Amino acid sequence: MRTAVSALELLEPRSLKEALRLLRDEGPLVPLAGCTDVYVNLNFGILPQKRFLNLWGLDELKKIRVRDGLLSVGALATYSQIIASPHVGRRAPILAAASREIGGVQIQNRGTLGGNIANGSPAGDSLPVLAALDAVLVLASSRGTRRVPFNGFYTGYRKSVLAGDELIASVEIPKTEGRQWFRKVGTRAAQAISKVVMAAVRDGPSRIALGSVAPTVIRLPRTEAVLAGGGSVAEARRTLEAEIAPIDDIRSTADYRRRVSGNLLEKFWRETA
Amino acid sequence: MKFSLNGKTVDVRAHPMKRLLDVLREECGLTGTKEGCGEGECGACTVLLDGEPVNSCLVPFAQVRGVTVKTIEGMNGKHALQEAFVTEGGAQCGICTPGMILAAAALPKNASLDEVRVGLAGNLCRCTGYEGIYRAIRKARRA
Numbered sequence: 001m002r003t004a005v006s007a008l009e010l011l012e013p014r015s016l017k018e019a020l021r022l023l024r025d026e027g028p029l030v031p032l033a034g035c036t037d038v039y040v041n042l043n044f045g046i047l048p049q050k051r052f053l054n055l056w057g058l059d060e061l062k063k064i065r066v067r068d069g070l071l072s073v074g075a076l077a078t079y080s081q082i083i084a085s086p087h088v089g090r091r092a093p094i095l096a097a098a099s100r101e102i103g104g105v106q107i108q109n110r111g112t113l114g115g116n117i118a119n120g121s122p123a124g125d126s127l128p129v130l131a132a133l134d135a136v137l138v139l140a141s142s143r144g145t146r147r148v149p150f151n152g153f154y155t156g157y158r159k160s161v162l163a164g165d166e167l168i169a170s171v172e173i174p175k176t177e178g179r180q181w182f183r184k185v186g187t188r189a190a191q192a193i194s195k196v197v198m199a200a201v202r203d204g205p206s207r208i209a210l211g212s213v214a215p216t217v218i219r220l221p222r223t224e225a226v227l228a229g230g231g232s233v234a235e236a237r238r239t240l241e242a243e244i245a246p247i248d249d250i251r252s253t254a255d256y257r258r259r260v261s262g263n264l265l266e267k268f269w270r271e272t273a
Numbered sequence: 274m275k276f277s278l279n280g281k282t283v284d285v286r287a288h289p290m291k292r293l294l295d296v297l298r299e300e301c302g303l304t305g306t307k308e309g310c311g312e313g314e315c316g317a318c319t320v321l322l323d324g325e326p327v328n329s330c331l332v333p334f335a336q337v338r339g340v341t342v343k344t345i346e347g348m349n350g351k352h353a354l355q356e357a358f359v360t361e362g363g364a365q366c367g368i369c370t371p372g373m374i375l376a377a378a379a380l381p382k383n384a385s386l387d388e389v390r391v392g393l394a395g396n397l398c399r400c401t402g403y404e405g406i407y408r409a410i411r412k413a414r415r416a
Contacts, residue, residue, distance in 0.1 A: 001292055001311065001330075008290040010335055032333065036313055039292070039331040043311040052290065056336045080325070104395015105376065107313055109325045110332070190394030191314055 002045030012054045016061060016169070020142040022053060024165045029053040031167060033076055034110035036103070037119045061114070061169060064088060071173040072138075075114025080105070082113065092133060092173050094182035094199050098125045104190045114168040117150075120158040120216070123251075125184055127217035128199035131209035132180075133173050140169040147172070157215035178203030179272040185260055186251075195252035198264040202272035204228070208265065213244040213257050220244070223265070233269045237262040276337045278303075279347030289335035294318045296334050297344060305345035305371050309397070316396035319372035320344050326376045326395075343378075345371035353413040354378060363409035365400035372396050373406055382416040389414075 011026060013019035023029055030049045032038055033056055041047040055061065061076040064085045071091045073082065079099035082088050088096050102111060102125050116126045117137065135150040139162060150171070154160050162168065179202040186192035197211040205228035208220045222243050226236040246257035275284050278301065287296045297303045297320070309317030311330050318329040321343040348355055354374045357363065364370045373396050380392045389410050398406060 001295065005288045005290045008288070010289045010333070012289070012335060035331050035333060035336070036328075039333070040312045042290075043292075043330060054289075054333070054335055057338075103313065104316065105379070105392055106316055106319055106326045106328045106395045109322075109327050190391075191397075 001043050003042045003047065007050055008042075009051045010054055011052070013058070016058055016140065016167075017142075019053060019055060019058065019167065020140060020165070023167065024142045026051075027164050031055050031118065033112045033115045034078060036107050036111040037115060055167070066091070069175050071175075073113055073171045073173070075117075075168045075170055076112050077114075079103075079108035079111050079113075083108065091175065092129070092180070094129050094132070094180040095126065095173070097182040098129045098184070098197075098199070101125060101184045101186075101189050107191075113171060117153070117168055117171070118160075118162070120154060120160055122157065122214060122216055123194045123197070123212045124217065125194055125197050125211065128197055128209035128211045129182060130171065130173075131217050131219050132199040132201050132207045133176055134207065136172045136174075137168055138170045138172060139163075139166045141166040145169065151219055154216035176201055176203075178206070181268045181272055183264055183267065185264070193251060196246075196257050196260045196264065198261070198268065200268045200272075202268070208240075208268070210244060210261055210264075212252075213246040213261055215245075218244070227269075233266055236269075237265050240265050274334070274338055276339060277341040279343055285334075287334050289333060291334045292330055293320070293332040293334055293337055293342070294329040296337075297329060297342075303344050303346050307368050307371060309368065309372075314397070315369070316372045316376060316393075317369050319375045319396065321375055321379060324379065326379050328395075343375065345374060348374060348378070352378075354410065357409035357413035358406070361409035361412060362405040363401070364405075365398075369396060369398045369400075373398065373410075377410045377414065380410070380414055382414055384411070384414055386411065 031053045061074045063074045082099045116124045130150045137148045181200045184197045186194045194212045200208040211217045223236050223240040226239045246254040287300050297306050307317040309315035313328045313331045319326050320329045
């Protein structure tokens with residue numbers, strides 16, 4: 001590991017309440033859950049932060065349940081737990097589908113939904129799912145809790161409205177009518193970071209979200225409006241191609257991403273007809 | 274800090290942020306767990322935590338408190354998987370082998386070829402091309 005561990009400090013709260021107090025009084029702290037992102041950066045010696053908060057033992061943040069008609073997924077629920085959950089299978093099958101294509105089993109046993117959100121990569125595979133399902137994030141701090149629509153959470157590349165003393169506590173997913181659709185396009189299904197990833201719900205109106213085509217995960221309101229207004233899928237595709245802002249990087253090119261995003265839109269429309 | 278290592282309770286002193294991989298190799302002297310990529314891509318450092326495969330390069334030591342850890346040394350050299358990797362040509366350079374065997378140990382008995390492929394999707398081998406590995410696992414996991 002290229003980071004000297006002797007320079008690092010780890011605070012270990014025993015409850016969510018204590019974790020929130022430490023964040024308020026001892027911050028800034030980097031929260032640790034399954035560590036599948038943080039330790040990659042520590043291994044490469046590229047993480048400037050030295051002080052961490054271990055959340056892994058906080059069982060109160062691991063629950064997956066249905067309450068008041070909402071599917072509630074605790075921020076510390078791992079991908080393996082999400083894949084195995086009958087509640088997720090019934091209400092949000094595309095969340096399970098995305099979880100099955102994140103990393104391999106070793107990553108799925110450790111990586112958490114809250115971690116994917118907090119890491120905020122535009123390529124995070126669970127994020128288009130949360131965008132298409134109109135998820136709501138429950139953010140906790142020692143000041144109380146607040147609910148923020150997932151589609152208003154990110155403000156820019158790896159930037160969000162999460163305050164320094166707040167933690168993502170859980171994700172609430174409303175009951176969803178209509179067929180759910182998910183497709184990740186990467187070098188391979190396992191272990192690969194997405195070149196393009198789409199999640200969508202076929203409904204009146206349909207909801208479409210894309211990852212890896214802009215600085216954050218995005219919904220496609222103009223494309224959705226074309227389809228809701230009875231426009232053809234060809235017309236929607238032209239709108240989509242103008243609505244996204246992909247770039248060339250080590251994983252793919254802007255041209256490829258734009259073309260594949262259009263192909264995915266057509267595939268979604270065809271397969272959910 | 275106490276945890277269970279290959280069936281015995283041990284009490285190990287190490288920095289809470291030290292990688293489990295390094296604690297196993299340095300403090301515990303168990304060098305069977307290998308470092309490949311150091312970023313959770315290759316699975317060479319796979320160990321079982323409470324029976325589930327994880328990459329030990331991505332686990333801080335603090336998160337092992339009270340947990341059951343199994344490494345390749347805990348397979349005793351005579352496990353059916355280890356014997357099948359020898360007889361079926363499942364190993365060449367050997368760096369990926371401990372991780373492959375531990376990931377395979379978490380598979381259900383009589384796992385189909387598809388289940389083996391999915392279960393080992395997080396373990397990369399750059400020598401053999403996987404055929405011998407899958408053959409060895411299916412032989413050893415036949416009930």
